[in-house]
Amino acid sequence: MIINLQPHQISAFWDAIKEALVQANAVPIELQADYTNSALEKLLAGKFQAWLAYRLTDEGKKNIHAVIITSLVEDQLFGFRTLIIHSLYSYRLIKEDLIAEAMEQFKEFARANDCQRIQAETNNDRTFEIMRIAGFTKECERHTIML
Numbered sequence: 001m002i003i004n005l006q007p008h009q010i011s012a013f014w015d016a017i018k019e020a021l022v023q024a025n026a027v028p029i030e031l032q033a034d035y036t037n038s039a040l041e042k043l044l045a046g047k048f049q050a051w052l053a054y055r056l057t058d059e060g061k062k063n064i065h066a067v068i069i070t071s072l073v074e075d076q077l078f079g080f081r082t083l084i085i086h087s088l089y090s091y092r093l094i095k096e097d098l099i100a101e102a103m104e105q106f107k108e109f110a111r112a113n114d115c116q117r118i119q120a121e122t123n124n125d126r127t128f129e130i131m132r133i134a135g136f137t138k139e140c141e142r143h144t145i146m147l
Contacts, residue, residue, distance in 0.1 A: 005050045020067035020089035066090040083110040085120035103134045
């Protein structure tokens, strides 16, 4: 299953979300506090979305498989409204059925928010593979120089 956490639910899962943000985006230790505080602020304000992919245990508890962070943006150049998947962090191997379920949820959410496309960004080989399985096509590469 996959759920889109509401802002009031973020605190209950903050430790998992925080770890996912830092690990998925390889945030240097000296930037982690500012990075995670900024993300928390955006999640609580509803500017970013946190999604949990999980399976229920025999006891009915959520066994988290992955944390995904998204946002809705307007492309100023082309005018597209886009759902961006900023980070995906998995605690265990994500199987194709969970990928398909997640993509259906993302598509439904994107359409409900008048998006014309979904984009994902990653620097992780397994996430590249997940994106390929999910039907993403490579548009460009982004390169960065830190100042």
